[in-house]
Amino acid sequence: MDLNFTSSELAFRDEVRAFLDTKLPKRLSEMVRNGQRLSKADQEEWHAILNEKGWLANHWPKEHGGTGWTAVEKFIFENECALAHAPRVLPFGLSMLGPVLIKYGNDQQKSYWLPRILNGQDWWCQGYSEPGAGSDLAALKTTAVRDGDDYIINGQKTWTTQGQHANMIFCLVRTSKEGKKQEGISFILVDMTTPGIEVRPIKTIDGGFEVNEVFFSDVRVPAENLVGEENKGWTCAKYLLTYERTNIAGVGFSVAALEKLKAIAADQQANEGRLIDDPQFAARLAKVEIELENMKTTNLRVIAAVAGGGVPGAESSMLKVKGTEIRQEITSLTRRAVGSYALPYNPPAFEEGFNGPHIGPDYAAPTAKSYFNNRKLSIFGGSNEIQKNIISKMILGL
Amino acid sequence: MDLNFTSSELAFRDEVRAFLDTKLPKRLSEMVRNGQRLSKADQEEWHAILNEKGWLANHWPKEHGGTGWTAVEKFIFENECALAHAPRVLPFGLSMLGPVLIKYGNDQQKSYWLPRILNGQDWWCQGYSEPGAGSDLAALKTTAVRDGDDYIINGQKTWTTQGQHANMIFCLVRTSKEGKKQEGISFILVDMTTPGIEVRPIKTIDGGFEVNEVFFSDVRVPAENLVGEENKGWTCAKYLLTYERTNIAGVGFSVAALEKLKAIAADQQANEGRLIDDPQFAARLAKVEIELENMKTTNLRVIAAVAGGGVPGAESSMLKVKGTEIRQEITSLTRRAVGSYALPYNPPAFEEGFNGPHIGPDYAAPTAKSYFNNRKLSIFGGSNEIQKNIISKMILGL
């Protein structure tokens, strides 16, 4: 039993750190650190930097332009990126569609679409959830009807993250109403510039726009855009959802956020002395720090099991539930830490290059927004309730 | 809106206090205060004292020898008794069977059995739960088959509290297997000296003996012991279970236990100063104290609603859940407060007149036992899960 990284893993970590040190633009990391909104161009800039280094597709095998990293290397990379406040790599093309195409796509699809994900020609979004099909994804109603060499798509998708920036969407659509509800589903790629598609942004409670509704009215899509067999899309869907997610616990994000929280608590004054020394606050802080220390090891254990040939499956549900609880608790304490300065709502402070007067301490502005925005963590990507159903069935056998 | 008792309620409270002051034997209140085990004779002694005063049957109307008290008066009485460390009045005859007989019994049953409950001739226990019928009470399997003027009972009851002391048991038995499972149940009174009855005590995890299994093998019971109509016993059962329980929250017990806990925490030394001043412990104590202050008012509100003609029903589920959580938390903190002196297990100290050397402080002996014993509070009398089902259906309409 050895909790330390091997020397080659340590060397890799140093390489990642050196890369981030020199290549991650200060402009971007400052925005991330300050909780500011990244534009599409900002995100594309970071993707391009990673792609230049060959590190963009860290979930793909080498032959398709991926890194071919081990689970441990992937973890180290994602963790270091979070600690360095690098922008998040958007998962839709790289972590979701890419692996599905590699496993289920035909040669033509692979050779056409994969390079376009890497070089940024396509910005993908995900067409899974529908208003009546959230946790119960297989209840989806959007239809694709074969018409010659095309499918005609009608229906509605929702909670499409970053869909407003996307030119492509991968969708689950119903191609048959026979059999079990899982059986008539197909996986298809849709160009969002096709006539009949309308994207409507959904404003979220924090005042931001990250998610969208996507409406399809007689949208004509070439049948060659079908991935895998017709009516077998559920296989792709499940593969995508359970696809190894080394960073689902978000440990790196939590470590970075906890550091920031501690700095805030050391700056804030409580009744007697610093907030960080206030007994109730110190206890809250210590509890989440201990949870996080434990979670670091839980996460590494799951990764080690994967590296040893295991498949995470239900274990990633465990990481999801606890990891998001920890992240949410840290954002909650950060909001709590700033006292009445959680109240001001000052959108200009969320934008790059904000120079106006800060309201209260400069770290206060994004705290409430971030707290409310991060309520999504336990809802999206398979709600924590769904994860508990999975744990209950897959691990406990209930 | 007036939270204060009326002057007549205050006068009643003073009367109760004066009575407890003069009539509650110090010997008994000391045993209760010290968490010692009361014998059958101890409990009978207290019943007799209350009966002499005419205060034993506080749930019964005056015409049957009860007090005819209002809900507020009942609450005041039970609360003052708890604060004075009076022994608990056993509910089986007085709060459970009594009201059922008064509502569903025939004249002969009322005139024969009710006085015997008051004067202590009968000690009743409850034959409801079975090994396969706990939360799902209507699944009970014990049968009663009519044979001439008798019923022949076969089956098994369990969790029969204080059954080892009882000479009588009221049972739910299956008299028909037709229709819905609730429909073939009857309510019957059984003399425990009848041949074919065997009582086996169940030792509980705290090492005590409070509950029993009762086995019935061809037990012959006169048909006149049937209460209400054959196959209509479920009506009696439900009436008994939802029968107004003013003290289900156990506020008086909690207040008394919290006082004792505070005295312990003031006596115990923590790292720096007294345990009661330790920030973590003080926070735990304050949280449960605030919950209890809130619960006092919640309880009074429900009682006021009853007094105003409302029926508590599902509201008593609310009192049960929160009330038992509070009681359990106080026993948990009391155990926590005594540090390593929670470990010694010294049964002689649980008995009256214990004079031996105390292990650690004299208040330490019952703390662990009481903590483990009180796990029952959230299980027996309709588990807290069942109470939440009731709240969900009856109040929330889910």
Next chain:
Amino acid sequence: MDFNLTDDRRMLADTLSRFIQDQYTIESRNEAANSAIGYSQDLWSQYAELGVIGALFDEENGGFGGKGFDLAVVFENLGRGLVCEPFLDNAILAGGTLAAAGNDAQKAIIEDIIAGSKTATFAHFEPRSRYSLQKVETTAVATDDGWTLNGAKAVVRFIDTADYVIVSARTSNGVNDKDGISLFLLDTASVNLNVNSYNTVAGGRAGEVTLNNLTVSKDALIGEVGQAHDVLEKVVGAGIVALCAEALGVMEAAKEQTVDYIQTRKQFGVPIGKFQALQHRMADILIEIEQVRSAVINAAAALEKEDRVERERALSAAKYTVGHVGQKIAEETIQIHGGIGMAWELPLGHYAKRLVMIDHELGDEDYHLGRYISLGKTLSPTSDQ
């Protein structure tokens, strides 16, 4: 013991409840709450006409209420409707200060507040005071003509539109002393306040106020020099009852919205309200709300009590309870809704935001738990019920 409202209060509650139901949609509420002034002046006039503001003052001050239970009745209804108009800072805190300590000339303003023709606000808390009542760094130095004020005040609600602002300042003693705090009434039209104003997360407007050698006349002083602490405690106590009752109303509404949602929303072919895990969580929410209701009743009943420890402990207990339960209910009701709970379009998220933000006003749960413990140290370990 009587838990029924008086007839007057019941009538007021019914009127107010109907008015709010008729006047507000979530869209119009959000529009007003996030507007340049943070509320609807039109509705404010109507509240005045309905007598809702008058219910927050006693007869001596031209009102017809002003007791703890009057505040509770009004604010529970305001909470249910997520009302963003300036009841708290204007009527309870600023108006309450004038009622408690103002001279006749200053009290005359209360009539305008009740009539809705003028508003006032309350500038006590400071950038570094967190929730402390006694930590005042702003100074007031006596001059020949009056006072010179220097310092900064944090998150002063509705300062943009306030006709008056009440400012606390230290006239003697150390930064953290109870003694030596004084209060001043400023007419915003005649003094040159430096204000950086903004909207707030759960609706309503506020601003940072900087006092830079601001001179005010002698008659700006409210009450006795250096004796403001008890006045502050009194009005903040009333503010706590008001906020707690508001939170109760918000929780009730959030609970009802969630019950309605899970009764209709289907997943896996059945309403999600049929899933036992959600049922038990909703039952927990219901139980916690009933405990909050009791805490509000306890606080409202305590507000007029003479015994400081008993009164302030009941107030801190209520604010702690509201903070603790409020966060839980905000998070649970969003979570139980799922994705749609995150949508701005639904009322729920706005209720959740208000619930969480109430914990950031007049002391959060940690602050009040600590205060409850401190106050308890003056008691013997034995307490009577």
Next chain:
Amino acid sequence: MDFNLTDDRRMLADTLSRFIQDQYTIESRNEAANSAIGYSQDLWSQYAELGVIGALFDEENGGFGGKGFDLAVVFENLGRGLVCEPFLDNAILAGGTLAAAGNDAQKAIIEDIIAGSKTATFAHFEPRSRYSLQKVETTAVATDDGWTLNGAKAVVRFIDTADYVIVSARTSNGVNDKDGISLFLLDTASVNLNVNSYNTVAGGRAGEVTLNNLTVSKDALIGEVGQAHDVLEKVVGAGIVALCAEALGVMEAAKEQTVDYIQTRKQFGVPIGKFQALQHRMADILIEIEQVRSAVINAAAALEKEDRVERERALSAAKYTVGHVGQKIAEETIQIHGGIGMAWELPLGHYAKRLVMIDHELGDEDYHLGRYISLGKTLSPTSDQ
């Protein structure tokens, strides 16, 4: 990074697991645990023969283990089997003290401990010291021939049957000073100890020890005069790893028993494990246990670290986690069982009792949370992973 056990440890774990499974029924375990000596001397000899005791000592001291992960492997298995034999106080605490600070003559006893032919115990904590390592009121005063001891020691495990007892006493400084604590090795056959002994709630025997002008010879001293604090911290650290690993095993077993039960127990016509509310609670239990497992790994890995703050924080974090999660799991598994969870006859309740009682040994969750916070104050606010 490698989370697999070494082959030696895996073999030990397998052997131990099989042995425990073969030897113990809940009845025989309870009989031994609640007997007049609180354990089975027969089984103890067998453990010695199996080499289980030797695995707790390093080679230098005649064992073949002694590292954090050796302790963890053994104690997790002991926990799974609810083993009541005196591993902790005898081998880890008393034996560990001798190994850490004993002279050659004293270390010779370790051989007998490993062989199972002698047992020792650890009398450090006192009636008023709660969980403090440094609060020692017992005094040792130097005489011409040796030392005179006065004081009292609390809840000394298995004192009835111990051949040796290690006693801490203050030889200088104040009651609460780290400096000035010394350790003494007493042969129970040759000193006249005043012991009031008893069984304990979760099995095993203990006693109150009173030292009344007890004289011991010069060679009773272990290590240097007045320098025992660091020795105590070291062996108690090992004790914490052991207890935490034991708790992990207990939790695992309690979880499995509960899963088995709810898969078979039917109510309303279906196994209660099909009710979603219970499923989600079981999922929570599983997640918490995995966090405990990580805490145990962290603590075991930290045990040999030089950096005191890093090491002791990992130990306190683990004991806090175990205390916090342990109570939850004890209460939840009983509750989920329902009435039958209260029955002595079932193993479950005994596992639950052990889990709760572990929080009363070597510092409870509050103590270790406080300690974790205090230790952290010496760190800069920025920590590396």
